[in-house]
Amino acid sequence: MRQIFLDTETTGLSADTGDRIIEIGCVELFKRKLTGNNKHFYLNPGRESHEDALRVHGITSAFLKDKPKFEAVADELLAYVKDAEIIIHNAPFDLGFLNKELALLGRPRFKEFVGSVTDTLVMAKEMFPGKRNSLNALCDRLGVDNSGRALHGALLDAELLADVYINLTRGQDALLMEAGATESESLQVVQIDLGSIVLPVLAANDQESAAHDDVLNQIDKASGNKTVWRKSA
Structure with missing residues (x-):
């Protein structure tokens, strides 16, 4: 299946109160390879951006004045x-805006047109509980170069997200059999007698125990005090 990394920039944070999409960036991945078949739109939202949003993306109303409205690119986007x-980072935000734009045109919700939606923020929280999992934080953690991201931009962020996703899922490659190999050819079972092996028990020192407790407290705080060990206690 084709994978498309999608990001939007908007006039503000709330589609329900009239904020609109001003930029859409899409990057295509096929068989874990970037294809170069990308899509990028700047859109005239018909309204001003909030000051906070403008500080994030830097896209002015003057720049967007001669750009098409969403309705002019909707069919091209949906066909793509x-x-x-x-694949979206914090999917509910972008989907909320896409759904609002489509609703204004009397069209079905975005998910009706695509195969599936994957939220990399959910993936990252499962892999790195208690850690910061913004796109910038993941780039730093996974060694993805985001030095060109002085301001948010939909196409740039979609490109960074593709790199982040490839790194997040890199371990999956080891689970794939070589092309053309049968299950018996790719799976070799070696029997080892572990009965004679004596494993040493190394107790944690005070510093290590304190560090462990600190990590547990961070995870508990991030989950809203819903961790299993708190409930059991």
Whole structure:
């Protein structure tokens, strides 16, 4: 299945109160390879951006004045994403805006046009509980170069997200059998007698125990005090 990394920039934070999309960036991945078949739109939202949003993306109303409205690119966008797996960081935010734009045109919700939607923020929280999992934080953690991200931009952020996703899922490659190999050829079972092996028991020192407790407290705080060990206690 084609994978498309999608990001939007908007006039503000709330589609329900009238904020609109001003930029859409899409990057295509096929068989874990970037294809170069990307999509990028700047859109005239018909309203001003909030000051806070403008500080984030730096896209002015003057720049957007001669750009098309969403309705002019909707068919092209929907044809491009049709039946693909759409990968978004913090998907509810972007989907909320896309759904609002489509609703204004009397069209079905975005998910009706695509194969599936994957939220990399959910993935990252499962892999790195208690850690910061913004796109910038993940780039730093996974060694993805984001030095060109002085301001947010939909296409740049979609490109960074593709790199982040490849790094997040890199371990999956080891689970794939070589092309053409049968299960018996790719799976070799070696029997080892572990009965004679004596494993040493190394007790944690005070510093290590304190560090462990600190990590547990951070995870508990991030989960809203819903961790299993708190409930058991």
